[in-house]
Amino acid sequence: MALIVVLAALAFLMFAAYRGYSVIIMAPVAALGAVLLTSPSSVAPMFSGTFMVAMVGFLKNYFPVFLLGAIFGKLxxxxxxxxxxxxxxxxxxxxxxxILVIVxxxxxxxxxxxxxxxxxxxxYPFAAELFRQNEIPKRLIPGVIALGAFSFTMxxxxxxxxxxxxxxxxxxxxTTWAAPALGIVSSIFILALGITYLNWRRRSCVAAGEGYASGTLLNEPEPVDRAHLPNPILAISPLILIGVVNFVLTRMIPVWYGDASTVMMPGMKEPLITPISGVVGIxxxxxxxxxxxxxxxxxxxxxIAHKVAEGSKQAVSGAMLAGINTASEYGFGAVIATLPGFLLVKEALVAIPNPLVNAAVSVSTLAGITGSASGGMSIALAALGEHFVKSATEAGIPMEVLHRIVAMASGGMDTLPQNGAVITVLAVTGLTHRQSYPDIFxxxxxxxxxxxxxxxLYYTTGLV
Known part of the structure; x- marks a missing residue:
């Protein structure tokens, strides 16, 4: 019965996400419903002491990243x-x-x-224009965008x-630069196979007589106005700047602060001590x-002067929605990890002997269930993070390798039909799951x- 309760909570959350209900509401409902069936008197304490603590802790660490990323994207x-x-x-x-251009x-x-x-x-407007000019079926656009935006660069x-x-x-x-060689080679693997597959799909569709306008066209964008565009070197400069500053700060922050930052202000009762290893990446x-x-x-x-005020409001709204969505799923994971039924799930996952395979299967499974890479990873790390670290350490596996495998696993099966990014790209392009999801899958x-x-690759070459 205990196992059924946990599986039911996961199934409910997956169903709610697929049907379009807000995870912000449904994650606590699913978590506390499981607590209610396990120990009714524990519902309120678990909500305040576990769910909310985990949720707020997640936002404390990551909400600035969501916010700054949203503002940067809007600008x-x-x-x-x-x-x-x-x-x-x-x-x-x-x-x-x-296809290569859009990727x-x-x-x-x-x-x-x-x-x-x-x-x-x-x-999307450029993709539609290029695909129309080359008579490539429009229904391939979501798969192309998925390869470029939802895979190796994520x-x-x-x-x-x-x-x-x-x-x-x-x-x-x-840090975010963990296992660089392993990540680069894996990215080449994804890109090469993805481009090969999409070009094969293009040839197959053309051979079958299918063109851009095959089927009903919805949400067609206006023709792209390419006049008065900024200089491309100027346009790409902020992207390069972010990479350079990220790289420099990753190396310099530990030099500036050492192992920990200690702050003591006049109004403080005790020093504020921040271990640097846990925050350098952020x-x-x-x-x-x-x-x-x-x-x-x-x-x-x-x-942008006349657009900044309104644009910043939109960015803040988007950041709050994305951040609280993921934080709510993290709170869900923290609650579920305390239930007796999850111990059985944990034992089954722990039974996978290889630490990296164990982490990959656990994270990918939960990402698929929740339909969210960050949400599934958050649940897995909240519940099994300490086990991942312990088993990898015992096996002599660097934390950098574990980082890269866990991160990549989160972006594997997350793009099942209920995934928010999948639903968004289909809505924007005016296509349906039936038309385009096979290529995304x-x-x-x-x-x-x-x-x-x-x-x-790691086990055969030791590449990090």
Missing amino acids: IELSGFSKAIVAAVIKWIGADQA VVCALLTYGGVSLFVAVFAV DALPGTPQIQNIIPTTFFGT WAVEGALVAGILFILVTAWST AITIIKTMAVFFAIG
Whole structure:
């Protein structure tokens, strides 16, 4: 019965997410429902003492990243920098290479700090135009965007400022640059297989006589106005700046602060001591995003001045929704981890003998159930993080490798049909799950394969 309660809570949360209900509401409902069936008198204490503590703790660590990322993405959009980057890549690679162009643009934007959702809106008008010109079926666009924005730049490439690569830093004492060689080789694996698959799909559709306009066209974007775009070098500069500042701060923060920061102000009763290993990754990304934001404000102020107030409100709203969504799932994981039924689940997962496979399967499974990479990883780390660290340490596996595997696993099976990013990209492009989800799922399989490719690569070569 105890196991059924836990599985029912997970199934309820998955169903609620798939049906479009807010996780902010449904995560505590699912968690406290499980507590109610286990120990009715514990509902209120568990809500205040476990769920809310975990949720607030998550926001304390990561909400600034959500907020700064949302503001940066909005400024990239308002300044016209995103359009300039797309236009430059089209000119550089060639309009006839539509699939590669869109993948590269999505990768540049997301690796440069633009959120996955902003990238979808920025790229879609150009994708529609290129696919129309080359008579590529429109229904392939979501799969192409998924490869560029939802895969290797999200969690495999070292240094990526996406939240999926930041969360593991606080658990493992690592940085966003963890296991760089392993991450780069894995990214090449994902990109090569993904491009090969999508080009095969293009040829198959063309051979079958299918063109861009096959089927009903919905949400067609207005023609892209490429006049008066910013200089492409200026447009891509904030993305490069973020990468450079992130890299520099990752190395300099431990030099400046040592092992811990100790602050004692006159109004404090006791010193504020902050272990640096747990925050260096977060501080570095936050500093990098601030630098990117300031760069855009300085270089594009005349263009965005009349839009900043309203745009910042939209960015804050988006950041709050994304941050609290993930924090709520983290609180759910913290509650579920205390229940007797989860001990059985934990024992089953712990029974997987290999530490990296254990972590990969656990994180990928929970990401798939919740339909969220960051949410599934948060649940897994809240419940099993200490076990992952212990088993990896006993096996002599560097925390950097564990970081990279956990991050990549979070972005594997998360893109099941109920995933928010999947629903967003289909809504923006005016397509349905039936039309386009098979290609998104193929990218999901490739991404999941890459996790185990990375594990095998580490054990055969020792690559870090």
